Amino acid sequence: MSQLDDLYRRVIMDHYKTPRNRGELEAGSVTVNLNNPTCGDRISLQLEIEDGIVRNAKFTGEGCSISMSSASMMTDAVKGKTAEEALKLADKFSSLMKGESVEFDEYEDIEALSGVNKFPARIKCATLAWNALRKGVEHGHGMHEDIEQ
Amino acid sequence: MDAKALKAEFPILNQDINGHPLVYLDNAATTQKPRAVIEAVKRYYEWDNANVHRGVHTLGSRATDAYEGAREKVARFINAPASRQIVFTRGTTTALNIVASGYARQTLREGDEIVITPMEHHSNLIPWQQAAKATGATLKYIPLQPDGTISLADVESTITANTKIVSMTYISNVLGTINPIAEVAKIAHKNGAIIVVDGAQSTPHLKVDVQALDVDFYAFSGHKMCAPTGIGALYGKAQLLERMEPIEFGGEMIDFVELYDSTWKELPWKFEGGTPIIAGAVGLGAAIDFLQDIGLDNIDRHEKKLTSYAMDSLSAIDGITIYGPRQERAGLVTFNLGDVHPHDVATVLDTEGIAVRAGHHCCQPLMRWLKVSATARASIYLYNSEEDIDRLAQSLVRTKEFFQ
Numbered sequence: 001m002s003q004l005d006d007l008y009r010r011v012i013m014d015h016y017k018t019p020r021n022r023g024e025l026e027a028g029s030v031t032v033n034l035n036n037p038t039c040g041d042r043i044s045l046q047l048e049i050e051d052g053i054v055r056n057a058k059f060t061g062e063g064c065s066i067s068m069s070s071a072s073m074m075t076d077a078v079k080g081k082t083a084e085e086a087l088k089l090a091d092k093f094s095s096l097m098k099g100e101s102v103e104f105d106e107y108e109d110i111e112a113l114s115g116v117n118k119f120p121a122r123i124k125c126a127t128l129a130w131n132a133l134r135k136g137v138e139h140g141h142g143m144h145e146d147i148e149q
Numbered sequence: 150m151d152a153k154a155l156k157a158e159f160p161i162l163n164q165d166i167n168g169h170p171l172v173y174l175d176n177a178a179t180t181q182k183p184r185a186v187i188e189a190v191k192r193y194y195e196w197d198n199a200n201v202h203r204g205v206h207t208l209g210s211r212a213t214d215a216y217e218g219a220r221e222k223v224a225r226f227i228n229a230p231a232s233r234q235i236v237f238t239r240g241t242t243t244a245l246n247i248v249a250s251g252y253a254r255q256t257l258r259e260g261d262e263i264v265i266t267p268m269e270h271h272s273n274l275i276p277w278q279q280a281a282k283a284t285g286a287t288l289k290y291i292p293l294q295p296d297g298t299i300s301l302a303d304v305e306s307t308i309t310a311n312t313k314i315v316s317m318t319y320i321s322n323v324l325g326t327i328n329p330i331a332e333v334a335k336i337a338h339k340n341g342a343i344i345v346v347d348g349a350q351s352t353p354h355l356k357v358d359v360q361a362l363d364v365d366f367y368a369f370s371g372h373k374m375c376a377p378t379g380i381g382a383l384y385g386k387a388q389l390l391e392r393m394e395p396i397e398f399g400g401e402m403i404d405f406v407e408l409y410d411s412t413w414k415e416l417p418w419k420f421e422g423g424t425p426i427i428a429g430a431v432g433l434g435a436a437i438d439f440l441q442d443i444g445l446d447n448i449d450r451h452e453k454k455l456t457s458y459a460m461d462s463l464s465a466i467d468g469i470t471i472y473g474p475r476q477e478r479a480g481l482v483t484f485n486l487g488d489v490h491p492h493d494v495a496t497v498l499d500t501e502g503i504a505v506r507a508g509h510h511c512c513q514p515l516m517r518w519l520k521v522s523a524t525a526r527a528s529i530y531l532y533n534s535e536e537d538i539d540r541l542a543q544s545l546v547r548t549k550e551f552f553q
Contacts, residue, residue, distance in 0.1 A: 064490035
């Protein structure tokens with residue numbers, strides 16, 4: 001099961017079993033609901049963006065270990081980042097999913113998800129939370145008029 | 150019936166996946182193709198290919214004979230009274246949409262009812278939602294029993310004099326429930342309604358007799374019964390098909406075309422606008438020959454035995470939940486393994502060469518009824534053996550341990 005160990009590194013299981021930032025924020029924050037219609041995974045991401053900085057991030061939802069651990073890591077990583085930095089992080093994550101070697105100095109747990117690129121069917125699971133982040137930040141930062149629900 | 154000998158007829162099954170011999174248990178999604186079908190399609194393209202119903206040349210008549218010959222085979226396969234009652238379609242979805250767009254939208258009025266069940270695949274649900282919206286008809290559901298079956302008492306009380314269409318799957322692609330189609334047809338007819346049957350999961354596995362069932366429309370796909378993708382069929386009672394207007398207009402389906410008006414060909418060709426799926430139909434004909442050589446009764450018996458073996462061995466796994474009826478079920482087992490997400494289950498199984506489906510199986514309302522967001526499903530066919538089930542069970546035990 002070595003291929004599996006690559007995918008489900010302890011760190012992923014840790015985030016899956018004890019997710020960080022699971023829950024809801026007060027009203028006034030940006031909410032993005034996204035789902036993956038092919039498999040039924042869904043995430044509701046809430047971002048508190050103030051003066052162009054992501055002050056807080058929380059999520060609820062259901063899905064596999066990959067999608068939920070990715071949401072847990074992402075919410076941890078973006079807290080305190082500026083909107084631009086958060087979007088750059090999302091770009092870095094896309095590169096990671098393409099199999100490129102990327103380092104997440106900010107939050108190296110994320111690198112544990114690099115194994116996902118060997119499982120093409122699961123990449124969408126890993127990117128769900130990051131797509132929600134992108135939408136939320138662009139909206140919260142006045143880059144978008146509306147938010148896709 | 151020797152499943153292992155039959156397996157040798159399917160070239161794709163003879164390979165390793167992630168370092169393990171492939172165990173293919175996703176047959177409710179699509180089945181693999183035997184050499185006989187692959188060869189028939191190849192032979193058609195290498196020797197007989199031409200457009201049908203129009204060429205005067207030799208290839209044109211050979212292609213037409215092959216295409217219409219396949220229609221005859223389909224008619225005999227489901228015991229339709231005549232091959233003109235078989236419309237070739239892209240698959241079950243298209244076939245059901247022809248009925249919902251053609252028959253339903255052309256006949257339903259406000260106040261009429263369409264009756265279906267919560268176990269329907271999206272392809273036998275959304276066309277009716279849309280037909281109801283377009284006509285003002287009401288969509289009603291026969292409730293499910295706790296074990297995922299329907300009771301005839303509920304069928305009786307849901308179908309009323311206002312019901313014009315009852316549509317139901319013969320076999321649930323999630324629960325494995327086998328619905329009492331002949332009895333439901335009687336109740337529908339007693340109330341003046343027609344019955345439409347989604348035969349996607351039944352036609353590959355058991356002997357279907359549309360006349361004995363007395364169904365008005367019956368839809369199925371070729372790719373779930375050893376034939377290529379992109380070919381399926383709609384059977385309809387002749388007087389209903391004759392009443393219906395075509396859905397697609399264009400070449401092949403016309404009789405006379407004038408500048409401002411046209412007339413249609415007779416059945417079944419008025420429903421087959423454009424160049425049809427000729428090679429697909431040839432492949433479907435070859436698949437039917439293949440299945441009939443084995444015998445549908447033999448396939449049914451083999452799958453019943455293997456299903457009961459699978460139910461026994463999977464039930465024994467600690468923490469597993471199996472959905473659907475315990476007895477009288479079709480050859481698929483839908484389950485969840487404790488709180489391990491089905492995608493994770495399917496990924497682990499894949500690393501051991503075992504192919505199962507994970508997700509909502511195109512049955513979102515049924516997932517909500519089951520109170521789950523997704524499930525894993527192992528579905529069998531004629532080439533599966535007890536060995537495959539053993540591999541699945543062993544791998545599931547390891548999956549459970551891995552995620553503990």
